[in-house]
Amino acid sequence: MKKFLIAAVAAAGVLAGANAGAAVDAAKAKQLATKYNCMACHAEDKKLVGPAFKEVAKKYKSDAGAAPKLAGKVKGGGGGVWGSIPMPPNNVPEGDIKTMVEWILSM
Numbered sequence: 001m002k003k004f005l006i007a008a009v010a011a012a013g014v015l016a017g018a019n020a021g022a023a024v025d026a027a028k029a030k031q032l033a034t035k036y037n038c039m040a041c042h043a044e045d046k047k048l049v050g051p052a053f054k055e056v057a058k059k060y061k062s063d064a065g066a067a068p069k070l071a072g073k074v075k076g077g078g079g080g081v082w083g084s085i086p087m088p089p090n091n092v093p094e095g096d097i098k099t100m101v102e103w104i105l106s107m
């Protein structure tokens with residue numbers, strides 16, 4: 001398990017590019033996303049109600065300010081970026097939002 005975590009963190013660091021060094025605990029982030037029902041509308045690699053998280057990562061790859069912007073959107077909700085369906089506000093603590101957004105952007 002420990003070995004796996006190290007490998008996952010290393011892989012996330014490489015994939016994150018601009019975020020390299022900011023260790024993302026993917027297993028924890030995924031657990032949070034499940035707990036807060038994000039996965040009812042999102043999947044990692046296909047569109048459900050909302051965009052695939054991998055598509056989100058691709059879209060904001062070269063946007064240095066993406067993390068705070070997306071955190072604000074997850075918290076307050078909003079629409080118009082991916083289509084006509086808006087995302088409702090999510091009542092989730094800031095720290096957990098940050099963990100999930102880092103995970104999404106690292107995909």
Ligand code: HEC
Pocket residue numbers: 033036037038039040041042049050051056070073074078079080081082083084085086087088090092100101104
């Ligand atoms: C009721 C369905 C629903 C739930 C629940 C939901 N989302 Fe979304 N999400 C959407 C939709 C629809 C969009 C596209 C909004 C748009 O076009 O601007 C979206 C967009 C996003 C984006 C991209 C925002 C952008 O501006 O590009 C992120 C990141 C995201 N969601 C993360 C989350 C996280 C994390 C959670 C859990 C706390 C969550 N979502 C819960 C439906 C949902």
